[in-house]
Amino acid sequence: VRAASALVVLLTACATTGDPQRDLTALRAESDDSYVLAASLVTEVGPRFAGSEGDARAVQWALRKFTELGFQNVRAEPVTVPHWERGDIRVEIRAPGHHRLAALALGGSVPTPRRGITAQVVAVSSLEDLQKLPDAQVKGRIVYFNGRTERTRDGSGYVKAVPARRTGPADAARKGARAVLIRSIGTDARAAHTGTTKYEDAPKIPAAALAPPDADLLERLLGNGPVRVHLAIASRDAGEAQSANVIGEIPGETPEIVLLGAHLDSWDITPGANDDAAGVGVVMAAALRVAALGKPRRTIRVVLYANEEFGVSGGKAYAQAHADEIGRHVLVMEADSGSGAAWRLHANVADADWPLVAQLAGQLQLELGANGKEGGTDVEPLCKLGVPELFAMQDGSAYFDVHHTADDTVAALDRAGLAQVTGVFAVLAHEASERGAGFGRLPAAK
Amino acid sequence: VRAASALVVLLTACATTGDPQRDLTALRAESDDSYVLAASLVTEVGPRFAGSEGDARAVQWALRKFTELGFQNVRAEPVTVPHWERGDIRVEIRAPGHHRLAALALGGSVPTPRRGITAQVVAVSSLEDLQKLPDAQVKGRIVYFNGRTERTRDGSGYVKAVPARRTGPADAARKGARAVLIRSIGTDARAAHTGTTKYEDAPKIPAAALAPPDADLLERLLGNGPVRVHLAIASRDAGEAQSANVIGEIPGETPEIVLLGAHLDSWDITPGANDDAAGVGVVMAAALRVAALGKPRRTIRVVLYANEEFGVSGGKAYAQAHADEIGRHVLVMEADSGSGAAWRLHANVADADWPLVAQLAGQLQLELGANGKEGGTDVEPLCKLGVPELFAMQDGSAYFDVHHTADDTVAALDRAGLAQVTGVFAVLAHEASERGAGFGRLPAAK
16 A cells, blocks of 8 residues: 555554564554544534535545545445434523423424424333333323433443334323423433434424433423423424535455444544544554555555444445445444443454354454344345354443544543454454465355 | 421421530531532422523522421512623634534623624633734734643632633733633543633624633644634523522521631523532532531521622622611621532631631641631621631532533532531531631721
8 A cells, every 4th residue: 555644654663564473463453543534524514414514524525635645546436324413402491490401302303383292291211111101191291211221341231222212202102292301321420412313204393302401401300290391393294305425445355345333424423533533533544554564465454334323324325336346345343332441352254264253252352242142233235144243342331432422522432442442343254365375254144 | 486397397307406616527427418408409409500491490499408307587688680691602623624512601701792703713821921922913813712620629720720711812802813712620530610701891703611621622623724713693681680598497596607608590401400409408418417407596597699600799789788787797608519528627817816727727627728818708798807717728620620611410410529518617616606806807898
């Protein structure tokens, strides 16, 4: 690879020598390379929601940065994305007292009528709890999901809490609710959290998440008696827009490809430092660390996906656009779990390759996870077509303090964690690039 | 005092007996009494900015609560307050890139023209730093004060940082600036902070505070080169409005008065749990603890002041309205420093009484502070007329994380700290009420 001077600056710890084997420790160098890239995206671009003006600037940033760093075959592949505009929101307790609440519309929420909706609140703890309520207690009311998100290392607290956001509005609508409020899905003390809701075939009702302290206030008042809430959302479905998957490569000796992915977009209300500027930094820097060892055997292809957040448009578009070369993809890895250190190695590989995964986990001092259980969102369409995946699970203890909130700023990046994850990605990408046999294919549509 | 049943419930630990001397330990009971009152004001009323609808409801809350708790001579004394409306704000970096910044207008800021102001930013670290700049480097620009607030136990970090907010806009305007931005005066990681600015006789230019992470972003970009910022503020001077000081008493045997004060108002963007629902809870609960020992020798008068935040209207109005009974005020104490534990005892007393202050500090295990240096804002007009003051300095280490921000919620109250402070106020109020000699007068207009 023709290393640009910026690359050299970024990777001073990783001097290339004649014998790549001698420098494998450089793959795990103590370096801020991924942090510097993540901070650049956050600082120079900011929020970059699919189809927005910030999204277009993010694409330009990625093209420029790939080029500056000496990547080859740099290109933007068009992706059509849905575009939704949040508009203003107002949520107020109208009785007892009068309190304005900090809240964010859920992604894709329909607007309220212009004058808003004012109704009594009925609280439920879960989708199951909602189903137990007679429809008469839901009809005409605002359903409030009060479930709390547990802080966990493996993100299971989030997984457990998120159905209230994803299908709560649809389920409540089917029982006649006028709107839905949820306690923010997250572990933070203050900020409201957004994220997609899915109406499926249910009537579409407006939905929003309350910031945790405002949820506390609502719950204290609900403990005393009936509460009336006013909700006004001025969101808008703005149809389709154009975005792009941005790709840069470290060309190899063979036509085979090792794909490292992350997503370029963020939610509209956040600069998305952990979600997913961190991942963008990790995969770009990991590829450069491999490149610094000399021309790889297989091509390292870095894909910065469009619109993960609001429908995985980029992941789906990539699999379609590259249908004729799926068989050349030897391995995929995605970085979309923030900046915490990797601690466990999962995979989606053929059984015959599981011992190799165990060996790599041991070499990287990671716990050995499960086969076929965890994986990245954007690369899932490839895995369904039989492409093997390695998935380095990162420490999620702090991630959901800021995930999908305005608090996901550079200050929330874990620098030491990022450096460690970058090393893990570099070692795994190098292994996938250089080892003779490659990985076996998965059965398609696993 | 005719104790109402609510009082009995609140003070189960403080049973009254025939001999008040026997129960002095009850003054320092481990009780949530002040916390319960503070949480009630925050939860049932919420934000209560001078002249707002919330302010009117706070007055009603205080009248009702005093009455329920068995206070006597409960009344609202009219206070005319200035009323200012914040309106919407938009602050954006327009180049390089495009970033929306979290910000709050400073209290009293004039609006921008409707289309906003867009100008290059010039950063300064302090008022002194600003004075050193040639006017040509300030004229037509937005001046940005980047000073950080140091976390301190005694609040000195805040005192040191606050001049940028209070007089920065006036000083910048005199040098031709079009607007002022400041890094929020506070130690928190996220929320923007408001607070009054004073234009004095300078041209009035719009001014706002950036949330700390947004200030970080601006500073990172300023490190790379010129930055253009757009600022639009739709604030409004809404003239005068009516509010009230709300007063409740524990009548004593003599016409002399021990005054315990706190302020009922809050900034508009916060429920004001620490500032100053905490103080309201402390002074009400401390008076009830004294009352539970039996009828006091001197009257304990609790004054919940109107509009401390935006011009100390209530403190000034009280001193005027009670000019004919200033001489009957034996001692004043104010609680307006959040919910941290008291750790040092300051005073504004005659020299002859300083040994008594030292003795009380020892008895309460507080450090002994200084005479004539620290005191409450609302009671300052009384002290200037010669009324002695005791001032229990509270731990301010965490206070400026939330002070004047939306984060000042019930969750930010220090329950253990509140219980301790309430005990300190109760012991000092009891001492001031019961001791034979009272305190000596200060020289007027000290």
